[in-house]
Amino acid sequence: MNEIQSGPASNARHADILIIGGGLSGAMLAAQLLRLPGRRSVLVIEPRTELGRGEAYSAVELGHTLNGNAARMSVDPDNADDLTQWLTDHIGAGGWPESAEQPVPISELFPPRGLFGVYVQQRLAEAQAVGALNGSTVEHVQAEVIDLQTDDDSVRLTLSDGQRLQGAFAVLATGMFPAARTPQKESSGLNAAALDPWDVAAMRQLDPQSTVLIIGSGLTMVDAVVSLEQAGHRGPIEVFSRHGLLPHVRRQPPAWVDFLAEDHSIRTPRQLVRELRRHCREAIVQGIDWQAPLDTVRAHIGRLWNQATDRQRRQFVRHVRPWWESHHHRSPPLSAALVERLHREGRLRIQAASFKGLEPGSQDGVSIRIRRRGEADTCVVRGAALINSSGIEYDWRRVARPLPQQLLARGLIRPGPLALGIAAAVDGAVLDAEGQIARRLFAMGPPLRGMWWESTAVTDVALQAKALAARLVVAAAEPARLRPAAQRS
Known part of the structure; x- marks a missing residue:
């Protein structure tokens, strides 16, 4: 872990609001803040070179599409057709020519993730133009936050490059962390045998007939299979997950009565x-x-x-x-069709089995130990490469990154319900280790999984960004006023 540098606050760069994380959550919050009346300065701290993309929307392959169609993926909570309208203009100007191969209305298209990232960035740029009229600014600070301290007056951040930032408020918009209980690319014993689910270039280095092992059978696995197919891989794909469930294919059903609103x-x-x-x-x-x-x-x-x-x-x-995950988080039709075809041909096998660990000593490839459902004994499975598609780590106590560890050590956060994300009030204000509501530290998006259960989709994050931006503006206008007690989860 980087050594934490201390020093006088006068040496820090100042801003009204510090957004920690510049993927979808951070970019949408910044855009909402820019569009609100008033003048404010915002710093978005994000290690990647671009804001608004994160890992999900940095994908470059056309086959890596959104899991929802355009009608479901607007970043504007007040205009459900925003992405559809943007795509209409984009396609009309000659963009995404491959969309012509899908004979459906634009609202039913599943755009490539990389193209969605362009859409997010364009909406952020438009918000910056609006904010500039009021003197508001957003600046990207390309670094990782490794420590955070707060008091009654401000929040102070220490960055991986030694910079220090200070602001009136900070927001944890950190997005998703990879599952900690399965091997990561840096794991000892994996090395070159570990493949990123979206790294088609690395997959092209494989023997096309080799066996690839995948841990996890959710939507990330679907992406990995798409990547392997685009890389020219034609060998066996062995998928292991605890229940062996595949995501259902997303279809376009008719409207149904909103029975929860009525009952x-x-x-x-x-x-x-x-x-x-x-x-x-x-x-x-x-x-x-x-x-x-x-x-x-x-x-x-x-x-x-x-x-x-x-x-x-x-x-x-x-x-x-x-079952909720496989039914609710469904696969785009083209990707689902590929998975179904490979399964039918026998190249793709889905097995209900628990991952038990890496086996040492593999000089060429990788060996893992699994236990199939219903069996008492474990067995070893060998492949040329391993792809970790096991999903997201929501328990911040297991996240091996400096900031979550420092926040826990300082008692500034505590685990959320069932250790899903972190605990917060209904307005996103973080709860500390004693259950006290923070005045200056907020969270949004995946960190609030334990608060709202569904807190990762574009529509979820869009609604949170709008509400939190309004909350921060109100808080900034009343700096001397203690925040009222809020309902807790």
Whole structure:
């Protein structure tokens, strides 16, 4: 870990608001702040060279598409058609010519992730132009935050390059961390055998007929399979996940009655699952896609999760989560068709098995130890390469990055419900180790998984960005006023 540099606050750069993380969450919050009346300075601290992309939207391959269609992916919470309108203009100007191969309305297209990143950046640039009229600014500081301190008057950050920043407020918009309980690319024993799910260039170095092992069977696995196909890989692909469940394909179902808006007696995750199953069965009887009732739930899941008890949440995670993930977080049609074809041809095998660790001594390739579901003994599986597609680490106690470790050590944060993300009030204000609501430190996006359950999708983050921007502007206008007590999770 980098050594923390201390020094007088007068040596620090100053800004009104410090946004830690410049992927989708940080860029959307910055855009919302720029569009609000008033003058303010914002620093976005992000190690990547560009704001608004993060890992997800830095993809360069056209086959790596959004998991939702354009109608579902607007960054403007007040205009659900914003991405559709942007794509209409972009395609009309000659952009994304490959879209002509998909004979569907633009609202039903699944754009490439890299193109979505361009859209986010353009909306941020437009917000910067609006903000400039009021004297507001956003600046990208290309570094990693390695420490954070706060008091009644300010927040102070220490960066990986030695810089120090000071602001009235700071926001943890850190995005997602990779799962800690599975091997990362830096793991001893992996070296060149570890492949990034999106690194097509590295996959081209493989023997096309070699066996590739993948841990995890969710949407990242789907991306990895797309990458392998585009790299020319034609060998076996062995996928291992605890339940062996694949994401369902995303379709375009008709509208369904918003039953949660009409029935306020549904207040727990268990009641939700029971009622949702009933509506899905009813839809099937009527010849309607079961995805129609499921899609009405999104607007209410945060409220239901937030008001549930820890026991109810724990039951949901233990018994429902794998099926919720595979049904709710669905795969784009073209990617799903590829996975289905490879599975049918026998090149892709999905196995219900738990990853138990790396096996040492592999000179060429990689060996892993697994335990298949229903079996007591473990076994070793060997491949030419390993792709970790096991998802996201929400427990910040397991995240091996300087900032989460420092925040925990200083008692500035505490784990969220079920150790999912970090604890916060309903307005995003972080709770410290004693459960006190921070006056100057906020969070948004994936760190609030434990607060809202669904806190990673574009629509979730867009709504949070709008609300948090308004909250920060109000707080900045009343610096001497103690924040009122807020409802806690």
